[in-house]
Amino acid sequence: MAAAVRAGRRLSRAAAAGGELERAGVPRALCAELRAGPVVAFALLRRLHAALRDAGNPVYLHELLEGSEFDFPEVKKPPRNPELVARLEKIKAKLANEEYRRMTRNIRCQDVCRDGxxxxxxxxxxxxxxxxxxxxxxxxxxxxxxxxxxxxxxxxxxxxxxxxxxxxxxxxxxxxxxxxxxxxxxxxxxxxx
Structure with a gap:
């Protein structure tokens, strides 16, 4: 699940020193946090939204996020349990043997040899x-x-x-x-x- 946004061009320009956010009355510390990196956490965006609302600014958050993309963290798969893998292989082999026996149960060697x-x-x-x-x-x-x-x-x-x-x-x-x-x-x- 996404927990951050990769800042687009519009948000980067607005957060720059002397940019639109500073002119709108957003605290400088918040603008500095926005400039800190290309990835902006949702918590920081909530604080920015609250600051814009408190300032009564006509700049809306959805306009600032235009061109931004969700940042999805890489999903790290946990290593598979070797006991489980061995057990699954054993079950697969058993099922394959049962299916083979079921398919070949009515075949006799005498039918194949034809010698009788x-x-x-x-x-x-x-x-x-x-x-x-x-x-x-x-x-x-x-x-x-x-x-x-x-x-x-x-x-x-x-x-x-x-x-x-x-x-x-x-x-x-x-x-x-x-x-x-x-x-x-x-x-x-x-x-x-």
């Missing part, structure tokens, strides 16, 4: 085995529905064409239902990945 291991081979064999069993189950279910309908429809239809047509319709319905269940199951398994 016996565990990968076993997983693939189980997957193929499950697929073969599902296809075999589908074929057996559709064939059984066809056979049962063909044999059971002999009590309703006497002609072979009608019996075959009814068996195909029932087998198609059972096949579509089985396909629906398979798709839902595979969709659920893919959702878990």
């Amino acid at each position: 291991t016996l565990a990968d081979l076993g997983r693939q064999v189980r997957s193929v085995k499950a697929l073969i069993i599902t296809i075999f189950n589908f074929i057996v279910t559709v064939a059984a529905a066809f056979a049962c309908t063909y044999l059971g429809s002999q009590y309703i239809f006497t002609e072979t064409a009608a019996r075959v047509l009814s068996a195909v319709i029932v087998a198609s319905v059972v096949g579509l239902a089985e396909m629906y269940v398979m798709v839902r199951t595979i969709e659920g398994e893919l959702g878990e990945l």
Whole structure:
């Protein structure tokens, strides 16, 4: 925060010996303090303002300060505590390691090597085995529905064409239902990945 003003040309001329301030009745000691240096403290400006007001002078302080600039002191940063710096570095390293682990948690060496291991081979064999069993189950279910309908429809239809047509319709319905269940199951398994 500023506590002083760097005197402008107007204030320097007014404070000079025999200048406008001395003619206005401002005490010489105050004028000498104003001439002492390029930086004028706010306390000195308050005293000057009070002296101008007491003298009933038409010279105003804001006119004298025209062209002056605030003097901001240099801010000196305190030295950082070495313990705090070491602790912050440790925390930064820990956070970076956690973020790295989070980013790489689903990466395995086998995926990078692409050679595979016996565990990968076993997983693939189980997957193929499950697929073969599902296809075999589908074929057996559709064939059984066809056979049962063909044999059971002999009590309703006497002609072979009608019996075959009814068996195909029932087998198609059972096949579509089985396909629906398979798709839902595979969709659920893919959702878990």
